[in-house]
Amino acid sequence: MKxxxxxxxKIVSPKEYQLLSDNSEGKSKLESCGILNLGGNEFxxxxxxxxxxxxxxxxxxxxxxxxxxxxxxxMEIYSGNGDSVRLYDKENHRIITTNNDYYGxxxxxxxxxxxxxxxxxxxxxxxxxxFVIDGKxxxxxxxxxxxxxxxxxxxxxNYDVSFLWDDWGVVSTRGDICATNEEQYHMSEQSILNMLPxxxxxxxxxxxxxKSKKYMVPLHNLRKTVKNSMNTPIKIHALVIVTNSPNYTNxxxxxxxxxxxxxxxxxxxxxxxxxxxxxxxxLLMSDKELxxxxxxxxxxxxxxxxxxxANNTRQLVDKQVFLDKIExxxxx
Numbered sequence: 001m002k003x004x005x006x007x008x009x010k011i012v013s014p015k016e017y018q019l020l021s022d023n024s025e026g027k028s029k030l031e032s033c034g035i036l037n038l039g040g041n042e043f044x045x046x047x048x049x050x051x052x053x054x055x056x057x058x059x060x061x062x063x064x065x066x067x068x069x070x071x072x073x074x075m076e077i078y079s080g081n082g083d084s085v086r087l088y089d090k091e092n093h094r095i096i097t098t099n100n101d102y103y104g105x106x107x108x109x110x111x112x113x114x115x116x117x118x119x120x121x122x123x124x125x126x127x128x129x130x131f132v133i134d135g136k137x138x139x140x141x142x143x144x145x146x147x148x149x150x151x152x153x154x155x156x157x158n159y160d161v162s163f164l165w166d167d168w169g170v171v172s173t174r175g176d177i178c179a180t181n182e183e184q185y186h187m188s189e190q191s192i193l194n195m196l197p198x199x200x201x202x203x204x205x206x207x208x209x210x211k212s213k214k215y216m217v218p219l220h221n222l223r224k225t226v227k228n229s230m231n232t233p234i235k236i237h238a239l240v241i242v243t244n245s246p247n248y249t250n251x252x253x254x255x256x257x258x259x260x261x262x263x264x265x266x267x268x269x270x271x272x273x274x275x276x277x278x279x280x281x282x283l284l285m286s287d288k289e290l291x292x293x294x295x296x297x298x299x300x301x302x303x304x305x306x307x308x309x310a311n312n313t314r315q316l317v318d319k320q321v322f323l324d325k326i327e328x329x330x331x332x
Contacts, residue, residue: 009086017089021096024078030055033071034062037181038114039123039170040233043072045110050078057103057207057216061184073113077105093117102208103216107186111168122173124296130164130177131155132226137164137177137234138330141263142242147312147322151240153194154323163219164226166191173296175303176233179226184216196222238306238330251310251325256301262309263301264294306330 012020032055033046046068047058054077073093077100084099093116095109115125128141129152138155140148155161164179166187171177186207192199192215199222208214220227226234241263248262301307308329312322 010088011090012087014089014092017087017092017094017096020085020087020098021076021094024076024080024096024098031068032059033065033068034058034110035065035181036062036110036114037178038118039121039172039176039178041118041121041123043114043117044068044070045113046071046074047106048074048076053207054103054106057184058106060216061182063181072117073110075106075109075113077109088112090116102210103186104208104210104214114170118170119293119296122296123170124173124293124300125168125170127168129166130169130226132162132164132234133159133331136237136331137226138238138240139169139171139177139236140240140242142240143244146242146244147310148242149191149194150312150319151242151310151323151326155327156195158327162224162226162229163195164230166195166219171236171300172233173299173303175236175300177236178233179230183218183220185219187215187217187219189213189215192217195219236304238308239301239304240308240310240326240330242310242312244312246311248309248311251308251322251329253329254307254309256298256304256307259301259307259309260294260298263297306332 029048029050030052031046031048033044036043036045044065047055049055074095076094076096078096078098080099082099084097086095086097086100088095093113095113097105097109111125118125126139126141127143128139129148130137130139131152132138133155140151142148149166152166164177165182166185169177169180189202189212196217196219202215205215205217206213207216219225239259241259243262306329308326310322310326
C-alpha cells in the first residue's frame, strides 16, 4: 500500500464527495456506528471501511448502536493504491480518507466531525490535556510538542493527579467540562509509560506501526481517572495555553482578551484550527465561521478564573522555573 507523506486535503461539494466514495477501491464496505457523548450531547458517527482492524478498534472504543440508519456524521476510510486523499463534505458532515487506513485517521476524522457538530451546541473542542488536583480541574492546550505532556507529567510526579484526557476533549462555553466516552486512548509508548510506569501489556494492545508504534490503552481501567468517579460536570479552574513563540517569553496569568489573542494564532494553538485543517494544513473556514468560533472561545475564556500563557522555548526558559511558575498560578 502506498501512503504519501502529505495527503491531498480538500473541502468538497456533496457531489464530488459521493463520486470518490462510489469509486473507492474498497471491496468490502464494513460498517460500525458508534455513540459519542460530548459535553452532554450525543452523536452517532458511522465508520465505513474495508478494514476489519479499524472496525474492531472503533467498536472497542465507543458504545455501538443497533442501527446506522440515522447518523450525525460519516467517516469512510479505505486502503488502496495511489496518493493519500482526505476530503470533507462539510454540508453533510462526511469525511473520506483513502490510502491511509490506520487508526490515527479514524481519530482525526471523528474529532473533526464532532468539532463541527458541537459548536452549534455552545461547546468547543480543545486539543489538550486535562487533569484534576484537589478538586481543581486544570486544562493545558497548545500545539504538538509545545509542552503539554511536560506539564502534565510534572504535576503527576508531584501530586495526586486524576486524569480526564491526555489529547482531546470538549468544553461548554460556560466552562463546564464533561468526559468524552472514549473507552481507550490512542497513545504512544512514551505517553503510556509516563502515565503507567509499570505497564507491560504491549503486544496485545498494539494498533499501529508507522513512524512510531501506537497502542489502544484502556486507561480508565488501569489508573485513577476523573471518568471513574465523575457524576456531574466540573468547571475549569485553570487553563494553560502553551506556546513556543518568541513573542511570549514568560509564564503569566493573563486577561481573557490577551489569552484569546495568543490562542487564536493557528501557529501557536492547534486547538483553534482543529475543526477543518484540511487544505495545506491551514484553516479552511469562512469569515463568518471564524467570527462565530471566536465568540465561542471568548465566552469560554470569560468563564475561566485562571488563564496562563506559558512559553516553553528551551533557549528562552529554564524548565524548572517554567514549571514552578505554572504550579504557583494554577494551584492558588
